[in-house]
Amino acid sequence: MFAAIAVSYGITVLALILLAIGTRKMLATIRLGQPDPNRRDNPGKRVQTLIREVLGHTRMRQWNLIGIAHWFVFVGFFSLFLTLITAYGQVISPAFTIPFIGNFIPYELFAEFITWSTGIGILILIAIRQITRLRKPPRKSRFYGSTMWQGYYVEATIVAIVVCVLLLRGLEGAAVGPIAWTWHYPLTYPFIKMFSSFSVSTIDIWIRTIATIKIAVSMLWFIVIATNLTMGVAWHRFLAFFNIYFKRNAGGAPSLGELPPILTKGKPINFEDPADDDLFGIGKIEDMTWKGLLDLTTCTECGRCQSQCPAWNTEKPLSPKLLITAMRDHAYAKAPYLLAVSPEARAALPDEVRQEAERPLVGVDGVITPDILWSCTSCGACVQQCPVDIEHIDHIVNMRRHQVLVESDFPSELGSVFRNLETKGNPWGMNASTRNDWIKECDFPITVLDGQIPEDIEYLFWVGCAGAYEDRAKKTTKAVAELLHRAGVKFGVLGDGETCTGDAARRSGNEFLFQMLASQNVETLNTVFENRASKKIIVTCPHCFTTLGRDYKQLGISLELIHHTQLLNRLVREKHLVPIVPLNQTITYHDPCYLGRHNQVYAPPRELLEASGAQLVEMPRNSERSFCCGAGGARMWMEEKLGERINMARVDEAIATEAAGVAVACPFCRVMISDGAAAREDVVEVFDVAQLLLKSIG
Numbered sequence: 001m002f003a004a005i006a007v008s009y010g011i012t013v014l015a016l017i018l019l020a021i022g023t024r025k026m027l028a029t030i031r032l033g034q035p036d037p038n039r040r041d042n043p044g045k046r047v048q049t050l051i052r053e054v055l056g057h058t059r060m061r062q063w064n065l066i067g068i069a070h071w072f073v074f075v076g077f078f079s080l081f082l083t084l085i086t087a088y089g090q091v092i093s094p095a096f097t098i099p100f101i102g103n104f105i106p107y108e109l110f111a112e113f114i115t116w117s118t119g120i121g122i123l124i125l126i127a128i129r130q131i132t133r134l135r136k137p138p139r140k141s142r143f144y145g146s147t148m149w150q151g152y153y154v155e156a157t158i159v160a161i162v163v164c165v166l167l168l169r170g171l172e173g174a175a176v177g178p179i180a181w182t183w184h185y186p187l188t189y190p191f192i193k194m195f196s197s198f199s200v201s202t203i204d205i206w207i208r209t210i211a212t213i214k215i216a217v218s219m220l221w222f223i224v225i226a227t228n229l230t231m232g233v234a235w236h237r238f239l240a241f242f243n244i245y246f247k248r249n250a251g252g253a254p255s256l257g258e259l260p261p262i263l264t265k266g267k268p269i270n271f272e273d274p275a276d277d278d279l280f281g282i283g284k285i286e287d288m289t290w291k292g293l294l295d296l297t298t299c300t301e302c303g304r305c306q307s308q309c310p311a312w313n314t315e316k317p318l319s320p321k322l323l324i325t326a327m328r329d330h331a332y333a334k335a336p337y338l339l340a341v342s343p344e345a346r347a348a349l350p351d352e353v354r355q356e357a358e359r360p361l362v363g364v365d366g367v368i369t370p371d372i373l374w375s376c377t378s379c380g381a382c383v384q385q386c387p388v389d390i391e392h393i394d395h396i397v398n399m400r401r402h403q404v405l406v407e408s409d410f411p412s413e414l415g416s417v418f419r420n421l422e423t424k425g426n427p428w429g430m431n432a433s434t435r436n437d438w439i440k441e442c443d444f445p446i447t448v449l450d451g452q453i454p455e456d457i458e459y460l461f462w463v464g465c466a467g468a469y470e471d472r473a474k475k476t477t478k479a480v481a482e483l484l485h486r487a488g489v490k491f492g493v494l495g496d497g498e499t500c501t502g503d504a505a506r507r508s509g510n511e512f513l514f515q516m517l518a519s520q521n522v523e524t525l526n527t528v529f530e531n532r533a534s535k536k537i538i539v540t541c542p543h544c545f546t547t548l549g550r551d552y553k554q555l556g557i558s559l560e561l562i563h564h565t566q567l568l569n570r571l572v573r574e575k576h577l578v579p580i581v582p583l584n585q586t587i588t589y590h591d592p593c594y595l596g597r598h599n600q601v602y603a604p605p606r607e608l609l610e611a612s613g614a615q616l617v618e619m620p621r622n623s624e625r626s627f628c629c630g631a632g633g634a635r636m637w638m639e640e641k642l643g644e645r646i647n648m649a650r651v652d653e654a655i656a657t658e659a660a661g662v663a664v665a666c667p668f669c670r671v672m673i674s675d676g677a678a679a680r681e682d683v684v685e686v687f688d689v690a691q692l693l694l695k696s697i698g
């Protein structure tokens with residue numbers, strides 16, 4: 001008895017001491033981050049989001065079976081805490097039960113049900129991990145690169161605890177005497193029968209022994225995590241609550257769409273007159289905000305992000321999971337150096353700590369290589385999938401910001417894009433005077449606005465650089481303009497008054513250039529919409545859609561953006577446009593990341609295709625889990641030298657559907673997909689949804 005008490009209580013004291021030390025170190029590391037003033041708004045909404053996401057497992061349930069199994073394991077982790085309390089009593093007195101509720105049938109029913117469901121849940125998760133790991137080639141497994149011993153250890157601990165609880169319940173029941181099935185032990189009757197031949201003293205010894213094992217297994221788990229602060233697979237049990245509560249959007253939307261403004265020490269940068277010690281993005285790990293460091297610490301290494309990442313799936317070195325874990329490991333390895341109070345204390349640190357402190361965050365020998373950093377298309381699949389709301393894109397763009405604005409170190413192709421944007425206001429470097437050329441090819445009138453938008457014109461049609469200059473995208477522009485004209489929608493265009501929205505500049509990290517382009521456009525738009533309460537803009541480009549509608553809010557202008565597929569769909573439903581010649585073609589639809597994941601527009605393009613009489617065949621990866629075309633995040637303007645081309649992977653998927661055509665709803669997707677189809681020498685045709693509708697209108 002004394003041994004059981006000594007082991008149980010001794011290991012508990014040790015675990016609590018180590019846990020307190022570990023938690024203190026973790027908090028000190030997270031506090032090294034920069035301030036972030038945007039994480040505490042709307043506390044009520046944040047609590048609602050937290051409850052919804054945690055209790056409803058809304059993010060986890062994107063993968064249904066895993067989500068359900070994980071829910072039971074999660075509930076079990078917290079609910080079975082009471083069985084741990086019971087075990088502490090049982091090592092002293094085997095007959096111990098928690099006062100008041102210990103023999104309360106609803107509690108016993110709940111405890112046994114949760115124990116079984118936790119056991120089944122963890123077995124399902126173990127099986128899924130093994131099947132995923134063994135059935136797929138190593139790199140294709142979402143667990144590739146995860147610290148597997150940690151996952152196995154957590155799984156084994158949960159199995160051991162479930163077994164202990166079931167055995168203890170059986171022994172407790174057997175201790176009561178030979179009994180028939182009873183509501184007190186509703187789901188452990190077979191265990192009671194198993195132990196029914198044991199004498200009372202043997203049962204007592206077994207209860208003490210199993211209770212001691214249960215306590216030891218539980219406390220060993222705390223000791224292991226307290227001494228492994230980078231063990232996110234265990235720590236997320238506590239940290240996920242905070243990471244979800246402090247997510248970018250209090251209402252719960254994933255951190256997609258607009259990029260967060262560039263802040264230095266929690267305040268906006270004055271680009272006109274920046275201070276000497278301003279931070280431009282993330283150049284060192286301690287330039288991340290505390291929320292960024294919390295993100296890194298919370299990663300469970302589940303690899304959902306990796307499994308969806310177009311860069312990783314085309315053999316590029318970027319995996320969002322491995323990026324996060326590499327930054328996390330670096331942060332925790334460097335933390336003792338950053339926390340050291342004096343140069344002497346720093347000098348006294350072990351060599352490996354000082355070497356890690358000197359390692360650049362981004363660089364050929366850095367934690368994140370340039371090939372990793374610049375492979376991201378900002379498609380948002382990682383953010384969309386992450387069950388604990390990690391904000392990968394924000395961290396990637398913040399590192400790009402430092403590389404561009406401070407180091408002037410970026411892929412050479414971007415140099416000419418930046419120059420073109422700066423001098424010509426479009427990434428192609430075309431003359432502004434040719435922005436209106438597409439209008440000359442239309443046989444119906446188009447109003448080019450000069451100053452304020454007239455009363456009778458409802459919408460500004462923002463053509464976009466691709467829509468004005470790129471031949472394939474021009475076809476979309478003309479089709480949309482014709483459809484609007486035929487539906488009687490009054491719209492005007494800005495002509496050469498339009499300048500690039502700055503999407504590519506912002507997502508490649510050139511915040512300075514973005515601010516310049518955005519300010520110019522905001523000035524124009526303020527003039528155009530002067531005195532208008534609702535500033536309605538039609539776009540064909542999802543990148544303009546996001547930048548104008550969401551990023552520009554940070555510049556103080558609120559615009560009502562509508563994507564052409566949304567408006568056309570409405571016009572069809574309201575019978576302003578009536579398809580009369582059904583297409584009778586099979587068409588597959590490629591979801592543009594910036595329309596789908598970044599703005600949740602999935603249904604309107606599909607409904608339009610159906611209205612046009614097309615038979616829609618989906619690609620295996622569609623909607624939220626669609627696969628990028630490879631053009632986002634300014635990748636449109638960079639050479640794709642590593643791995644398979646992303647557009648080729650996507651085109652192969654489209655060709656495999658055997659559809660006659662691929663419909664898109666983004667000018668960049670259109671370029672990438674049609675280039676891919678041409679390279680495959682396939683007959684599959686690529687259209688914008690608007691062109692198909694126009695065909696069906698006759």
Ligand code: SF4
Nearest residue numbers: 309376377379380382
């Ligand atoms: S945004 Fe897309 S490309 Fe970038 S890391 Fe995430 S999944 Fe990969």
Ligand code: SF4
Nearest residue numbers: 299300302303305386
């Ligand atoms: S970043 Fe999120 S999705 Fe990716 S491995 Fe970590 S927890 Fe999983």
